[in-house]
Amino acid sequence: MISVEEAQERMLATIQPLPAITVALAEAAGLVLAEDVIAKEDLPPFANSAMDGYALRSADTRMEHGRPARLRVIGTIAAGYVTEQAIEPGTAMRIMTGAPVPRGADAVIQIELTRSDPTDSSWVEILQEVAPGNNIRAAGEDIRRGQRVLSQGSEIGPWEIGVLATVGQARVKVIRRPRVAIVSTGDEIIDVGEPLQPGKIRNSNGYLLEAAVRRAGAEALRLGVARDTEESLRQVFSQAMQHDLIITSGGVSVGEFDLVKRIMNEQGVIDFWQINMRPGKPLAFGRIGQVPLLGLPGNPVSAAVTFELFGRPLIRKLLGHRRLHRPQVEVTVEDGVSERTPRRHYVRAQVRREQGRFVARTTGHQGSHITTSLLNANALVIVPEGGKILKPGETAQAIMLDWPEE
Amino acid sequence: MISVEEAQERMLATIQPLPAITVALAEAAGLVLAEDVIAKEDLPPFANSAMDGYALRSADTRMEHGRPARLRVIGTIAAGYVTEQAIEPGTAMRIMTGAPVPRGADAVIQIELTRSDPTDSSWVEILQEVAPGNNIRAAGEDIRRGQRVLSQGSEIGPWEIGVLATVGQARVKVIRRPRVAIVSTGDEIIDVGEPLQPGKIRNSNGYLLEAAVRRAGAEALRLGVARDTEESLRQVFSQAMQHDLIITSGGVSVGEFDLVKRIMNEQGVIDFWQINMRPGKPLAFGRIGQVPLLGLPGNPVSAAVTFELFGRPLIRKLLGHRRLHRPQVEVTVEDGVSERTPRRHYVRAQVRREQGRFVARTTGHQGSHITTSLLNANALVIVPEGGKILKPGETAQAIMLDWPEE
Structure with a gap:
């Protein structure tokens, strides 16, 4: 087993930002600037x-x-x-x-x-x-002709868009937005609109990952569900290779039916890792042809959490961001965490602000098949490895996925 | 002069969430659920x-x-x-x-x-x-048939999308996404691609507000620049009235050339307010026909800051969110704020995390015409009204616009 941090570092070391392209200013929002922007005039241009x-x-x-x-x-x-x-x-x-x-x-x-x-x-x-x-x-009091207004590598938010417009930057050179292929695998998966049949479950990972990939700033393309046959898997992977990153769910654990692993290795170079975390121990990472592939566990809770820890930083690196990881804060866990697990435990929780402090309440039963533990969570409370528990009122680090307003 | 909080309350009191519509699950991300979702089956459906x-x-x-x-x-x-x-x-x-x-x-x-x-x-x-x-x-261990999975008013993030897919919710009833018309006014405004001419400046507000409105979760439609003629203003407002919210910039201060105010009042009911804040004292709010209108100052820095304080909460209320305002945290302002102003001062700053604390550094000269003070800012440090200063190392509340990663 390797640590979350080691897995993150090893994955990220293989990833380079995508090439730069030139886009109209309004399309640059959220992207990373691929060149220094130098003012061509004084601003304001006149007193x-x-x-x-x-x-x-x-x-x-x-x-x-x-x-x-x-x-x-x-x-x-x-x-x-x-x-x-x-x-x-x-x-x-x-x-x-x-x-x-x-x-x-x-x-x-x-x-x-x-x-x-x-x-x-x-x-x-x-x-x-x-x-x-x-x-x-005075003329030039805001910006002097020749001044560097924004540096390569800056993230272009709404306010940077305003300044780029001020200096007349109608088109901007940015790192291209990644196109991410999302592949669900498994004969048990049916689409969300279909009635349940014996032994089947719905394709929740495809939809969850699509929304998560978009929120991370990339284009998401749900390629649908690959069946547990060589033909189906080969066909989906050949489609997926047209993208900048492939994210799969399912097929990375130890079972003998995991054809997925064989086809992945036939078409590329894939490592299968055991990560010291819960939910989500098994993970695959490598390349299909030249395209990086991240293989997440099939369990929806595991897929959701491992996407946040591994998928989102990969996408942010492709986008050219320097800040790759979510912020962490200290929280008081008011209900504590009583489940013991030898692996590091990422507990879904709702964090709110109370008198200047961050207070977390966990989302209930944290079994990796309990999808309702994902609902209304805005943070992952980190319980260190080694079977620790948190008593009610103890503090812990939490990864913030979204912040409480007010 | 009225306080920021009073202006926010008075504006928000006139706004209701938009009507609900039914959309495909993948399109529901980021929107607010307009109905309770009840599970029709046990999940998992079988042991x-x-x-x-x-x-x-x-x-x-x-x-x-x-x-x-x-x-x-x-x-x-x-x-x-x-x-x-x-x-x-x-x-x-x-x-x-x-x-x-x-x-x-x-x-x-x-x-x-x-x-x-x-x-x-x-x-x-x-x-x-x-x-x-x-x-x-066990069957039903995650979700029981008949159980309320998500409540009306919940925000649909990627993880909620996953659970909605699990329960077979191929289409979802959500509050409609607002369409926001953005109108810049003034004869001095030229488009971003045009060469500067004597006396002219570029339309930075239109682009800045378009990006900010999109980031707030609404569709943004830049209607271009209204000239300082009755005809041009009437034409732009009649177009703007096709939207759910109109945001203008410029034309709300005391000058006699502010035809904008006259046309606004001719076409609707608009109040002109002086807010106890800097940047951005003058503000207009009311309705053109049935459509709410928020009139921001023309100055780019003032437009940017007043949009965050007033425009974004309006959009979030239209979207059906319960949480309307940005989170505030206590920050240590390492360089302090030495400019005195009788009004409450919203100082642009970069906040980073250092040993568990939030540390702010201001973005330099805070004049309301210094657009570079917007660059790389992720927070507004609040200096209370009454001509206060902050000595280096003093603490203050800060509105977080974006959080430092890591």
Whole structure:
């Protein structure tokens, strides 16, 4: 048996990020930048007003004998327009937020600090003195031409999309999104819409893994169920080889009916591992042709948990992410874990926040065939190997799959 | 000025979840269940083996004079198949994980605890006594017929998809995904692919909000830029009214050129609010016809932050989620926040984990026109109202937008 960490390291060592492609900006969200982005212009491109108000010479705002300065208004500048007029001593121009500051002006005073006659827009009284530069955003204050705005390897979230738009990056070079083939195996598997027949169960893994692969940021293609015949398995694997990663479920344990293992080894190089974890000890990893294959156990609970620990980091590495693993936090396990297992136990739990702490409640019976233990879980509480239990109220590390809102 | 919380409450009070629709299971991921799901069958549907091994009578596993029991092997049961044969005293059947337990057997012994002759499969030696029920998963042990598997209002994640597949739920009734119209306003806005012209800036908000709306779980439709003319605004709003929510940026501050406000009020009922926050004081909220409208400030940083605080919870309420707000944690702000502002300050920051604590580093100059303050931020550190500062190393609450992996 090898540890979870050793298995993760050995798998990840064989994986390289996918090649870069160029996509339209809106399609880059969630992907990883494959080049440095350098600004081609100063941003803002021109000095502009931070407020709705009046552009003027700061020297003209001085009060005389306690009386506000009165300036002649020579025009208006809306955002999006440039004026040829210049501010001369004793004059001002109405200016809108974002509008370019006219020549001659060195400050903007916000409208709330002025007084004017609604029926006569030709003058304005300045109620407060302002310093040079007041309410003016200088050209290049945000980003300088030639500046590196984002580095290769950055994850492109909504806010990065906004900045890329600001610098005019209509197309972006990103690491391509992986296409993942999902294969369920076994003669006992029927599709979700079919009525149950004696001895059969429904293909829950295909649907579960499809949703999990998509959530991890990849495209998921459910190839359906391979039957326990050489022909069926060969056919599904030849289809699966068109993808960037193959994830199978079932067929990796010790039983003699595991034709899957034979066909995998015939078509590629696959290692079969026993991992020191529960649920989910048996695991396969290797390549079919050039395509990496991750073989998960057939049990839905085991498939779900091993996907989180092994499948998701593989997908994130293909996507070019530097952060591959879920965050862990310390939680108080209010109901404890009384089942003893020699292997490290990943217990499904609901974590909530309570007075600044993370509090976990397990999802009930943790047998690997109890699929209801997956429901409403947002964390995996880690009970260390060696048959330990957790008393109610003891603390443990938990892998957070999703965070409580509020 | 009203508080962020009061504005959130007033907005959310006017919003109801969208109507339910029925979708194929694979399309339900991320949505909220609009009905209770009741199991129509026991699951597992039949008693089955938890291991690869031999099905037998537990009474037959007793050792005699320290010698292992030797049983006659009368057949093999693969997963997916049912046998008509029954286990009689002194006999056993090879059985695979998941295969139905044959009549007469009350236990399964795993293959590792047996011995047999590779060249003669007609017998097996049992190396350990087992109790009745050993390695047998009883019918209905996971889910009982008639049991409520998932409740209305549950969020359907990958694991819930797996359980819904298990119970044969090929189609699911869910709250419909909102379609959100995104409208940028202003004569100064040009599209991202266009060369900069004097006085113009690029439409970063449209792209930023599109990505943020998608990440929040809604469909986003960028309707483009409305010009500062009545005609252009009316046309864009009549298009926007075909959606479930309208999000605008720009046109909500005090300036006289804000035609947007007039047209909004002509076509619907809109309130203009001053929120006690920075960035992003001005905000509009109301309805155009029957469609809720959220008007964000035009400034990209303000639009980004106000979307997180107001837009995302609105979308989550439309989606039927019960948890509407991002989680908050206590962080140590290692570089502090020295800018004083009378309003509550939402400071963009990168939060990482260090020795079990969350440590924040701000993203630099926090001016509302400094779009680079959005880059690589995963949290908003909250500096309370009243001109407070945070000294380096002080703690504060932070809204987590995204969590550090590892």
